[in-house]
Amino acid sequence: MATLIKGGSVVSATGRHPADVLIDGERIVALFAPGTGPQDVEIIDATGKYVIPGGVDAHTHMELPFGGTHASDTFDTGTRAAAFGGTTTIVDFAVQRTGEVVQDGLAAWHAKADGEAHVDYAFHMILGGVDDDALKAMDVLVADEGITSFKLFMAYPGVFYSDDGQILRAMQKARDNGAMIMMHAENGPAIDVLVQQAIARGETAPYYHGVTRPEALEAEATHRAIQLASVAADCPLYIVHLSASKALEAVAEARDAGRNVFAETCPQYLYLSLEDQLGAPGFEGAKWVCSTPLRSKHENHHRDLWKGLRSNDLAVVSTDHCPFCMKDQKELGVGDFSKIPNGIGGVEHRVDLLYQGVVDGKLSLERWVETIATTPARMFGLYPRKGVIAPGSDADIVLYDPAGRTRISAETHHMNMDHSAWEGWEIAGKVDTVISRGTVLVRDGEYHGRKGHGRYVKRGLSTYLH
Amino acid sequence: MATLIKGGSVVSATGRHPADVLIDGERIVALFAPGTGPQDVEIIDATGKYVIPGGVDAHTHMELPFGGTHASDTFDTGTRAAAFGGTTTIVDFAVQRTGEVVQDGLAAWHAKADGEAHVDYAFHMILGGVDDDALKAMDVLVADEGITSFKLFMAYPGVFYSDDGQILRAMQKARDNGAMIMMHAENGPAIDVLVQQAIARGETAPYYHGVTRPEALEAEATHRAIQLASVAADCPLYIVHLSASKALEAVAEARDAGRNVFAETCPQYLYLSLEDQLGAPGFEGAKWVCSTPLRSKHENHHRDLWKGLRSNDLAVVSTDHCPFCMKDQKELGVGDFSKIPNGIGGVEHRVDLLYQGVVDGKLSLERWVETIATTPARMFGLYPRKGVIAPGSDADIVLYDPAGRTRISAETHHMNMDHSAWEGWEIAGKVDTVISRGTVLVRDGEYHGRKGHGRYVKRGLSTYLH
Amino acid sequence: MATLIKGGSVVSATGRHPADVLIDGERIVALFAPGTGPQDVEIIDATGKYVIPGGVDAHTHMELPFGGTHASDTFDTGTRAAAFGGTTTIVDFAVQRTGEVVQDGLAAWHAKADGEAHVDYAFHMILGGVDDDALKAMDVLVADEGITSFKLFMAYPGVFYSDDGQILRAMQKARDNGAMIMMHAENGPAIDVLVQQAIARGETAPYYHGVTRPEALEAEATHRAIQLASVAADCPLYIVHLSASKALEAVAEARDAGRNVFAETCPQYLYLSLEDQLGAPGFEGAKWVCSTPLRSKHENHHRDLWKGLRSNDLAVVSTDHCPFCMKDQKELGVGDFSKIPNGIGGVEHRVDLLYQGVVDGKLSLERWVETIATTPARMFGLYPRKGVIAPGSDADIVLYDPAGRTRISAETHHMNMDHSAWEGWEIAGKVDTVISRGTVLVRDGEYHGRKGHGRYVKRGLSTYLH
Amino acid sequence: MATLIKGGSVVSATGRHPADVLIDGERIVALFAPGTGPQDVEIIDATGKYVIPGGVDAHTHMELPFGGTHASDTFDTGTRAAAFGGTTTIVDFAVQRTGEVVQDGLAAWHAKADGEAHVDYAFHMILGGVDDDALKAMDVLVADEGITSFKLFMAYPGVFYSDDGQILRAMQKARDNGAMIMMHAENGPAIDVLVQQAIARGETAPYYHGVTRPEALEAEATHRAIQLASVAADCPLYIVHLSASKALEAVAEARDAGRNVFAETCPQYLYLSLEDQLGAPGFEGAKWVCSTPLRSKHENHHRDLWKGLRSNDLAVVSTDHCPFCMKDQKELGVGDFSKIPNGIGGVEHRVDLLYQGVVDGKLSLERWVETIATTPARMFGLYPRKGVIAPGSDADIVLYDPAGRTRISAETHHMNMDHSAWEGWEIAGKVDTVISRGTVLVRDGEYHGRKGHGRYVKRGLSTYLH
Ligand SMILES: [Zn+2]
Ligand SMILES: [Zn+2]
Ligand SMILES: [Zn+2]
Ligand SMILES: [Zn+2]
Ligand SMILES: [Zn+2]
Ligand SMILES: [Zn+2]
Ligand SMILES: [Zn+2]
Ligand SMILES: [Zn+2]
Known part of the structure; x- marks a missing residue:
């Protein structure tokens, strides 16, 4: 079943605009003006969030x-x-x-x-x-x-x-x-x-x-x-x-x-x-x-x-x-x-x-x-598969909460380290939801991912050369 | 009735990807992965064309x-x-x-x-x-x-x-x-x-x-x-x-x-x-x-x-x-x-x-x-209304034909000038179709627009400042 | 009668060397290796001093x-x-x-x-x-x-x-x-x-x-x-x-x-x-x-x-x-x-x-x-008349005492000002003797000059252009 | 017997002025305003020549x-x-x-x-x-x-x-x-x-x-x-x-x-x-x-x-x-x-x-x-022994003739080379007389020097550092 990320503000490298993002399987299949997308889908509410690649x-x-x-x-x-x-x-x-x-x-x-x-x-x-x-x-x-x-x-x-x-x-x-x-x-x-x-x-x-x-x-x-x-x-x-x-x-x-x-x-x-x-x-x-x-x-x-x-x-x-x-x-x-x-x-x-x-x-x-x-x-030759919210791209999407706050500490981080270079830092903004190839990995602070979900990606040549 | 620009390659400031663009009234309402958009709409075939703002x-x-x-x-x-x-x-x-x-x-x-x-x-x-x-x-x-x-x-x-x-x-x-x-x-x-x-x-x-x-x-x-x-x-x-x-x-x-x-x-x-x-x-x-x-x-x-x-x-x-x-x-x-x-x-x-x-x-x-x-x-504060192909933006879209050629001459141009600064220049590429706020103005070299279609746009502040 | 500035170290823009400077009238007429100049002249002892233009x-x-x-x-x-x-x-x-x-x-x-x-x-x-x-x-x-x-x-x-x-x-x-x-x-x-x-x-x-x-x-x-x-x-x-x-x-x-x-x-x-x-x-x-x-x-x-x-x-x-x-x-x-x-x-x-x-x-x-x-x-087109110690140049010469000290104050300065921009500054070095066109104006802190000694000098073109 | 280079224009790094240069033995001993030097000396006529180190x-x-x-x-x-x-x-x-x-x-x-x-x-x-x-x-x-x-x-x-x-x-x-x-x-x-x-x-x-x-x-x-x-x-x-x-x-x-x-x-x-x-x-x-x-x-x-x-x-x-x-x-x-x-x-x-x-x-x-x-x-720490015409310096002096001309060729040069990098070049100016430590080496195109005249010079530290 498809999923619609709804109510958020999609931010790209050139601007931001309200839009709903439709995911089907591992890919983004459509972007809609707010409220114009399909109804018979699973909904992720992105109200108040930035929707970013x-x-x-x-x-x-x-x-x-x-x-x-x-x-x-x-x-x-x-x-x-x-x-x-x-x-x-x-x-x-x-x-x-x-x-x-x-x-x-x-x-x-x-x-x-x-x-x-x-x-x-x-x-x-x-x-x-x-x-x-x-x-x-x-x-x-x-x-x-x-x-x-x-x-x-x-x-x-x-x-x-x-x-x-x-x-x-x-x-x-x-x-x-x-x-x-x-x-x-x-x-x-x-x-x-x-x-x-x-x-x-x-x-x-x-x-x-x-x-x-x-x-x-x-x-x-x-x-x-x-x-x-x-x-x-x-x-x-x-x-x-x-x-x-x-x-x-x-x-x-x-x-x-x-x-x-x-x-x-x-x-x-x-x-x-x-x-x-x-x-x-x-x-x-x-x-x-x-x-x-x-x-x-x-x-x-x-x-x-x-x-x-x-x-x-x-x-x-x-x-x-x-x-x-x-x-x-x-x-x-x-x-x-x-x-x-x-x-x-x-x-x-x-x-x-x-x-x-x-x-x-x-x-x-x-x-x-x-x-x-x-x-x-x-x-590094990953675009447009990665790095952009566009139809056809991998559904790698983050909902970012500008109203949230993030506190960094070795006690709470997930890296295998006995200390943090940023111990005790508290900063504005918070990762809210993380989606990888259509699968929700992180939501409400809980982890839903698994080892092995991640795949090796062959890269093309850089498309950034001028 | 809505219109789907189908089969083209949408080019943005950061990349290009095949996508179909749905227009309803004066605005873009959705972007679809190729072939996944609605069927019961007017179709503009963009095969082989760049679809650009x-x-x-x-x-x-x-x-x-x-x-x-x-x-x-x-x-x-x-x-x-x-x-x-x-x-x-x-x-x-x-x-x-x-x-x-x-x-x-x-x-x-x-x-x-x-x-x-x-x-x-x-x-x-x-x-x-x-x-x-x-x-x-x-x-x-x-x-x-x-x-x-x-x-x-x-x-x-x-x-x-x-x-x-x-x-x-x-x-x-x-x-x-x-x-x-x-x-x-x-x-x-x-x-x-x-x-x-x-x-x-x-x-x-x-x-x-x-x-x-x-x-x-x-x-x-x-x-x-x-x-x-x-x-x-x-x-x-x-x-x-x-x-x-x-x-x-x-x-x-x-x-x-x-x-x-x-x-x-x-x-x-x-x-x-x-x-x-x-x-x-x-x-x-x-x-x-x-x-x-x-x-x-x-x-x-x-x-x-x-x-x-x-x-x-x-x-x-x-x-x-x-x-x-x-x-x-x-x-x-x-x-x-x-x-x-x-x-x-x-x-x-x-x-x-x-x-x-x-x-x-x-x-x-x-x-x-x-x-x-x-x-x-x-x-100049026109974005995202102008300058981007995104849901919610004005349907100002050009289909550009990379296989076409353009010849410039005072005999054929539409400006009110008795000469051209580029007289006789022939260059690769050609404007194929021009759409302004959902209305096709130019297609197959014919003009379908009219005086008065264009409206004054109030601009916001620049969003380009860093 | 000629005057020999004897025993000093002549400093130019490119270096320093011990030399005796012979003045006759308003001009420098000769430079001598130490001790090789004439004897039957008035002597100004410059031992330990810099002799500068x-x-x-x-x-x-x-x-x-x-x-x-x-x-x-x-x-x-x-x-x-x-x-x-x-x-x-x-x-x-x-x-x-x-x-x-x-x-x-x-x-x-x-x-x-x-x-x-x-x-x-x-x-x-x-x-x-x-x-x-x-x-x-x-x-x-x-x-x-x-x-x-x-x-x-x-x-x-x-x-x-x-x-x-x-x-x-x-x-x-x-x-x-x-x-x-x-x-x-x-x-x-x-x-x-x-x-x-x-x-x-x-x-x-x-x-x-x-x-x-x-x-x-x-x-x-x-x-x-x-x-x-x-x-x-x-x-x-x-x-x-x-x-x-x-x-x-x-x-x-x-x-x-x-x-x-x-x-x-x-x-x-x-x-x-x-x-x-x-x-x-x-x-x-x-x-x-x-x-x-x-x-x-x-x-x-x-x-x-x-x-x-x-x-x-x-x-x-x-x-x-x-x-x-x-x-x-x-x-x-x-x-x-x-x-x-x-x-x-x-x-x-x-x-x-x-x-x-x-x-x-x-x-x-x-x-x-x-x-x-x-x-x-x-x-400013005054060279070689001014700015250099050379035969033929005006005898504008300063004996400068590197061992002296200078204290600046409105109480002791000679400008017509009721204050000094440098009040109380004490610095190393001291003007010892000042000679203008062969005439000693200042010596041992005493003034021997006079109003009217100074003359208008017509300048040539700059010789500094490259 | 001393030698007076007479009638030339001494050129230094900062200017030029007519002056006569007295050499005694290997060194320059005095500079004189034109015509004021000693008479009972050998004279080298430098009229019309630049006198340079x-x-x-x-x-x-x-x-x-x-x-x-x-x-x-x-x-x-x-x-x-x-x-x-x-x-x-x-x-x-x-x-x-x-x-x-x-x-x-x-x-x-x-x-x-x-x-x-x-x-x-x-x-x-x-x-x-x-x-x-x-x-x-x-x-x-x-x-x-x-x-x-x-x-x-x-x-x-x-x-x-x-x-x-x-x-x-x-x-x-x-x-x-x-x-x-x-x-x-x-x-x-x-x-x-x-x-x-x-x-x-x-x-x-x-x-x-x-x-x-x-x-x-x-x-x-x-x-x-x-x-x-x-x-x-x-x-x-x-x-x-x-x-x-x-x-x-x-x-x-x-x-x-x-x-x-x-x-x-x-x-x-x-x-x-x-x-x-x-x-x-x-x-x-x-x-x-x-x-x-x-x-x-x-x-x-x-x-x-x-x-x-x-x-x-x-x-x-x-x-x-x-x-x-x-x-x-x-x-x-x-x-x-x-x-x-x-x-x-x-x-x-x-x-x-x-x-x-x-x-x-x-x-x-x-x-x-x-x-x-x-x-x-x-x-390179040779000054003021070399590089300047000043009392006390080595009498290393060149009389340079601005009216002369120099033609370069392997046939006439004195380097041990079977060709010249500048073959056939003819340029304005000519080395007229060359004096090294008081000895005339070159005059009127003839060589008066000898192997062994040149000595090793111990150098001091650079005096050019700022
Ligand atoms: Zn590294
Ligand atoms: Zn730059
Ligand atoms: Zn203008
Ligand atoms: Zn202008
Ligand atoms: Zn001023
Ligand atoms: Zn510079
Ligand atoms: Zn080398
Ligand atoms: Zn080298």
Whole structure:
């Protein structure tokens, strides 16, 4: 039997209008002017709610191996948490480690996710070793596997690091097959010098994780990636987890020049700081050790990143969800910040944290929908299946209650973490109902989903290139 | 009886998807996944066509008095031509001349348009004399008259010119009442010196119209308007008919800084040049005398403006439709280019000329729809009534045929002009069917509309501000 | 009998080296490696001292009529104070008021100065009314009168203000005859609106003088002047009393583009602020009412201006010496800041205040000499007669004692002012001996000069243009 | 017996004035106003000549091993040629190869030069392997050896290449000991990919040497070096052989920000191009294979570099003299441009080629002197011994004849090269007389110098830092 979401205000990337949304099976089949839809259907009352496309989190790391441990969320726990937070699609990073066959890395990732996910998922591929075989594999993944984006690292020498020659070759390949290159843009070799010097000076607290990854080295790498992409005939480039004003300037300059350069930021860079979180007393700051790091509140990063979100120099907000518990995981770095696993868990809170920007007057309602759902779907070849409320699209829909309130705490969240990066935060707005491919996963705070409902989605090429 | 537009591909600002569109009366009432709509309705077959929102031309001058004559299109002829070209809403400029009461100017414009228009129309208000009364009138027009944008001139001293003090006061008022300030950004006092010097040197041909309005003086005024708007607490500012690379740079810089600064360009600045058109032999160039002027092809204006369209530093494409016949009108300036009435007629060709950008790979299909319809509607408070295909919106719809071709000529166009700025141009794509508020105006090249169908639309505040 | 300045360290714009300087009559006749000069001469012992060219203050206003009163220093008192401070040449502004014949204004200024000055002086010409006669006069002054720079005002409508057409015409003339255009770059019409609004709101204290002349309106006018100069075929342009970061950015951008654009700042903009001085309690702030105004200490103006001095985006430091006493003069503006005569007196302190920058590590010793003497001499056609220690140059020499200290106070200064803008400041370094055209004016704190020693110097064209 | 250079016009970095220069032994002992010097001395008549400080070429490579051969000029032949061209000091690059002890590399260079040079010489040190020992050696060289500048390479992986961590460490060391870091700024790893791909495609001609080293990769590396220097607490940085507009932009931006960033260009980048020289038919282009490469004439590099010279964003003009004969040397790369030894010989022509810029109106006479002599002397700690005509300075003096003409040809030049990069060029101006430490080396085209006259000069720290 079909379902009509009735009485709500549908919000798209360009505007809002009252409309009723008809779901049949897994898809949206029609939109109606209020009250003109069919009667003989199940009704979901959306009065007073925003009806928005389900969130698309384009950057997560379920079960990622890192620094001798694994990210603490599985596809089961992590996607269930995502569902609670109004995110109905994640794009996770499959990993090729140096020396590994790309397809083997992909197979391993499918094995982790298969039958485990609560919401739909897709994959980017991390290339840890760009060589002739990996370059060939890129073509195969684009053509056959629905993987159209590849992530490279300018940081982490000896682990994921690619040198500029490798980066250039991967970009040339992406230019040819239409894929997107995603870049972790920090100058790793220089950072490693600073880290070693800090440790040698006895500066071992989590705070020094931030100090040894200065803004200049993120801005530098961002600029370098943009220049390499221009040498690769303007290969499309997407800067992940941009955290700093000067990196944003490099992106804005490229975009003003008409380049196919895009960037994402994450909620942590919009709200948290080097001093207040990473510099928390004792080892507390370890909770917020992530790379790129939190930036100084004495500079203007928060202001500038919100501005970048408005002006579209930042196109997407993802979480870079990469959770580690304090116990046994973050604690590996007691006495040496360089041993703390890098990552913050947040897949559950992105939609709410960004809605707070709407409440604060920093973002329009339309832009909120665009940055959390429509643009990531377009950017990564999921549109119009995901990211939009339109006839024929997957029925991935969130009813969002602007009158509700959300309180964040490790006691109540659904991620597999023993703490929260946002402990005690209370914000305006609330995820009310979450629907994935026509199935209600969350309603009235209760969970109706199940492991295995989520399916792998093959992605097409980005439709966002200009 | 309701009508179903069936089998087409609906294109929005964010994507495209196959869908059927149901019209009942003057409005869109539903969108359906292909084949799932009602059967007992009139069918318009849209197979192979793009189904897009009717074009919104945010800058026209029907019957504008200028230089001792009037723009040659009336609301009757001009809006009929608009309809032929796929534009179903125009925003024309009502005029307050210096010394005139603002409301009287508005009344005169209503008198011109009332009962004459073939498509819906709204008004901006030109303020030719900012004083205490005019400032009070701004509040009245916003509150009661559906006029939420006001145009000022930094050019034309002694005619429309406002000095920087007047501009600042109008901006402060707009900041308070939520209106948009539109700016003709050229440094008139400096231009007038160059014009007088050129005439004195015997440089009287149309070509010198362009030479005496150099890029630097458009860039200067654009920059100045942006600075004055910042002094007025970031009053929203919209630069009209931007023509030059360096003016675009000023806009891009402001937008990178998060400012509420927007700009439009026009088809003539994207395709035509100082040398090839304005510099045509004899008096021929008079056809292309408009201000801002066509720019040199030896610089990179075309390239940069297309780039600005992609990057959204240029948000809108309007026509600045202001037609004058060669005979008796443009001819007033034989022997003295400064006496040539300024203006190019193009209201009929905007949708097609911009589609050519899609064919040429300079613009995505989605961005085409956004710049010709969605953004102007949002920018000027017409959305979601205009500019989008959504339940509840006015049924202003164009079926666009990507397989068609359009040939432009004065012999076939519908504007009241004895020549065409685009004579002989043949371009890919064709307006197939035009529907205004549920009524088919154009189909199979035949006209079914009528004078008086078009109504005045009161506008709300811009929903595009960030 | 000749005089040998012996044992000192001669400092030039490019370096320092021990050398002895031989003076014969009014000129320097030789430089010797230490100890190799003649013996049978009068010796001035310069051991431990810097031997530098006498200061050139390129911006003073002796006896300027302003707001119903006159600047309180005459050429007698003002140039005597200059001598005490190590400045041996001033360039004062002769004034043509609107409607006045330029040559008459010049004659009046000669009348003020003739026989009164203690140090050499030259004139710029203020054009208060650019018309055909004034343009012709520019040629005459350049050719015959030794006046090769003309100042225009973008501020003060109704007083000195020129509109953009007038500015353009004067720039074209300067381009032809080789003169320099000097610009007071503030948007006067917009400022006047803000001033009237502030007064109407009862914001009448001196502090509001600063608030109503915001940085954006200095940056705007600076940018506009630069653009107009480009339209005038890159007429050389010199921005006077630049005070703000964003105005400096406009200058830097022009200079990066290879333009003949120069700028000066003044000591007040390098050290004083809106809050600490202009915002002093009661009417005290009136002492620091000058235009451009002091800027906010919460922004980075001081830092940026010092940086501009280092990078040569600021080429010159002048004083804009324009003294008014509190009593009977500044007091005209009690209850209405707009009636406070604009100006700060400082001709006596420039050399010392800038040397403090050397002590603070903000400026090299060479750059100090360059900005206070060599560059202004080159910029305004006084070099090599002034601004350099070289055989054949005028013997205008200062022995500067880096081990001395200078305390500034109205009780001890020599300007005709009842207060000091720098009251109580004590700084490192001290003017030890001052020589003008071979005559010792100041030695051991005693004055040996006399009224009438100073002569009018006809200037050549700028030798600084690139 | 002393010598008086009489009747000439002494030109310094700030101006020109008629003066007579007295030399006694190796030094200048006095400057006199014309005609006031001693009579009982040898007279060199400089009537009609410019008297300028001897040229300082801060970038030469005598006998440099490169690609299996050696630069073809020895210290004997190369410095003799320098003397002919008015250059009286060179700063050559001693080389530490990877794995070599820094001091051994220095000793080897001393061995090459000792007793061979015709003019004075100093050394920079190339660090081919930054490690703990090399860092310690930097301190030793600064303290004891008169070597205060160290060159690193971002290009040539496996040869001179330093990674970003090594660069950062060397910069930190330089920051501490006051030395200057000189940078070959090209992204070597990316260039190597392009080179291999070109060769694989059969693009083996010299022209492809330029194509595979695109501007973007010089701009990128320049920007990166600047960012790394900022992380090293604003370590002073000097970019060598800057060739491209966008690299210049990066330098200008840093300088506008007040950074201690400097750059040099070379005559080849000011006059020659990718198409006209490197693209010469057959293997002819090999003559102009150097890195950074010649740039395209269809862009604006020449215009921009001349502009940078005027604005001081380019501070120095050196030659990067690194000559290879076509026969047996350049010919190594027939069929594979990557095997062509990189380098152009030009130590003999720099002074003349730059004077041509004065004749062409691109550079002032003063700026010519500054860029070829005064600034390099200041930049590299040779001032005031070199680079200035002042009492106490070394008597390194050139009489330059503005009425002469210079014709360049391999048949007449004195460098050990079988061709000339400037074959057949005839330019205005001529080196008339060259004096080194009081000894006339060149007069009336005849050579009076001798091998061994030139001595090693220990340098101090840069006096140019601000
Ligand atoms: Zn990540
Ligand atoms: Zn206009
Ligand atoms: Zn931008
Ligand atoms: Zn218009
Ligand atoms: Zn002044
Ligand atoms: Zn090199
Ligand atoms: Zn600069
Ligand atoms: Zn070299």
